[in-house]
Amino acid sequence: MTALFDWLPAELMQHPLAVARETADADRKSGPRTPGIAVDVTHVAKRFDETEVLHDIDLAVRPGEFVAILGHSGCGKSTLLRLIAGLEAPSDGAVAVDGRWLDGAPDAGDTRILFQDARLLPWRRVLDNAAIGGTGDAWRAKARATLERVGLADKADRWPVTLSGGQRQRVALARALVSEPRLLLLDEPLGALDALTRIEMQDLIEEVWRAQGFTAILVTHDVAEAVRLADRVVVLDHGRIVETYSIEHPRPRPHGDAELGRIEQRILDRLMRRKP
Amino acid sequence: MSRPKRKRLGGGLVPWLLPVLLIVVWQGAATAGWIATRVLPAPLDVLAAAWKLIGTGELWQDVLVSSGRAAAGFAVGGGIGFALGILNGSSRGAARLLDSSLQMLRNIPHLALIPLVILWFGIDESAKLFLVALGVFFPIYLNTYHGVRTVDPQLIEMARVYGLSRRRVFFEVVLPGALPSILVGLRYGLGITWLTLIVAETISASSGIGYLTMNAREFLQTDVVVLGILIYAALGKLADGGARLLERRWLAWHPSFQAEFVR
Numbered sequence: 394m395t396a397l398f399d400w401l402p403a404e405l406m407q408h409p410l411a412v413a414r415e416t417a418d419a420d421r422k423s424g425p426r427t428p429g430i431a432v433d434v435t436h437v438a439k440r441f442d443e444t445e446v447l448h449d450i451d452l453a454v455r456p457g458e459f460v461a462i463l464g465h466s467g468c469g470k471s472t473l474l475r476l477i478a479g480l481e482a483p484s485d486g487a488v489a490v491d492g493r494w495l496d497g498a499p500d501a502g503d504t505r506i507l508f509q510d511a512r513l514l515p516w517r518r519v520l521d522n523a524a525i526g527g528t529g530d531a532w533r534a535k536a537r538a539t540l541e542r543v544g545l546a547d548k549a550d551r552w553p554v555t556l557s558g559g560q561r562q563r564v565a566l567a568r569a570l571v572s573e574p575r576l577l578l579l580d581e582p583l584g585a586l587d588a589l590t591r592i593e594m595q596d597l598i599e600e601v602w603r604a605q606g607f608t609a610i611l612v613t614h615d616v617a618e619a620v621r622l623a624d625r626v627v628v629l630d631h632g633r634i635v636e637t638y639s640i641e642h643p644r645p646r647p648h649g650d651a652e653l654g655r656i657e658q659r660i661l662d663r664l665m666r667r668k669p
Numbered sequence: 670m671s672r673p674k675r676k677r678l679g680g681g682l683v684p685w686l687l688p689v690l691l692i693v694v695w696q697g698a699a700t701a702g703w704i705a706t707r708v709l710p711a712p713l714d715v716l717a718a719a720w721k722l723i724g725t726g727e728l729w730q731d732v733l734v735s736s737g738r739a740a741a742g743f744a745v746g747g748g749i750g751f752a753l754g755i756l757n758g759s760s761r762g763a764a765r766l767l768d769s770s771l772q773m774l775r776n777i778p779h780l781a782l783i784p785l786v787i788l789w790f791g792i793d794e795s796a797k798l799f800l801v802a803l804g805v806f807f808p809i810y811l812n813t814y815h816g817v818r819t820v821d822p823q824l825i826e827m828a829r830v831y832g833l834s835r836r837r838v839f840f841e842v843v844l845p846g847a848l849p850s851i852l853v854g855l856r857y858g859l860g861i862t863w864l865t866l867i868v869a870e871t872i873s874a875s876s877g878i879g880y881l882t883m884n885a886r887e888f889l890q891t892d893v894v895v896l897g898i899l900i901y902a903a904l905g906k907l908a909d910g911g912a913r914l915l916e917r918r919w920l921a922w923h924p925s926f927q928a929e930f931v932r
Contacts (some may be wrong), residue, residue: 480826502832508823508849510823511867512824512827514824515922516923518922525828525833526832553922554922568831570832604707612801
């Protein structure tokens, strides 16, 4: 068993979450996986003209951790995600991914984003959309396998417009996973889906995260979704982190769990500014 | 079971009913002597004229010359329009420098330049080429420019996040995204090509369909004149059909073409 972990960096081995998941993964005999990377946001502020959208944000995400950023719409949570993605540069402070400071240019290697809408290229078939991050036959074969993983192998030759919203978001997930990202950023990817499809997608995201061990940062306004998926929920309000909740609950997490429901209620109360 | 079949068969024929009726009435009226042959020749006479001209090889010669001019003018004007549309669509600086000047030129009707063009080029091939190219330039330029400008910026951002090079972003995101608009420009441009060519050939030419009809006019051969008009119509329709075929092939992904592609 231990030989399997030899190639992992030592500090990762010490992380209880990473070790737990690696064991689970090894039990399933599904081969080596790409471990997650750390994200460090230090003293970050972001201004658009006169309005300050983010004030002095500090957030450290451990490798392999699943963090949810929760808040009202317009609280700056999507902006924070775009800063981590390198799509925007912070006005103050800095963002480091895997120990390297971002200088505004998107870091295409390790980071993948799942956007609010799937952003598939309508003129490429599903398989070619999933394979967009690379070229060559080997890459396409990998994309096909990933499509199978998200349950869309039979849709590989379809045009995106013929898919449902949930299926499109699955293709987007496959597209992100093909390159085995070490950091997956999720910008309210399930916001536009119906309730049942959303639960299915949450299950799928949790499953691939557990199997592949990447770091995940999810931006959402859905408290139940945040509590169900995340190790840690960060509540953002008017551009500041106002609360952080650790959720140490065994996975896979069942739906309608009473303990999770209590945490959800507490966060909801905080968001609605009602003190318990 | 036979009902839907009959319906479909009838449906296919309906659009042809009126044209066929018109030709029959036309032929009847001409045979009965109600229309003077000098005003409008009978359809059969037009056919006979076509047969004669095909026999002498004259018709092919003229069709070839006219099509060559159309193709050359379209290639030059369309090529420049496409290149400038792409340039201005992708570079704000270039657009600021060039676009307003081009928009000013656009308001000059290109056929109004004919006297000037004859002074510049004589009644040479280059005069016709210039006019056609000028006419084709604007629809292609405008639609390419508009197409590139309206490509969804979110898709471009996605492509950047997924590490696509600038080259790949252009060929795999910008160009296909602009293609529906470019093809609209193509169809407009083809229409203008033939229109311009008809005018240019009618005014000054020593070969081509326009020359054929103007020559026939001198000898009061109305059948040849009508034949020339019909050939222009057929060539225009053929070009438009080609453009639609391209649309079908290249825009198979487009929602408006999806009905027949959903399996």
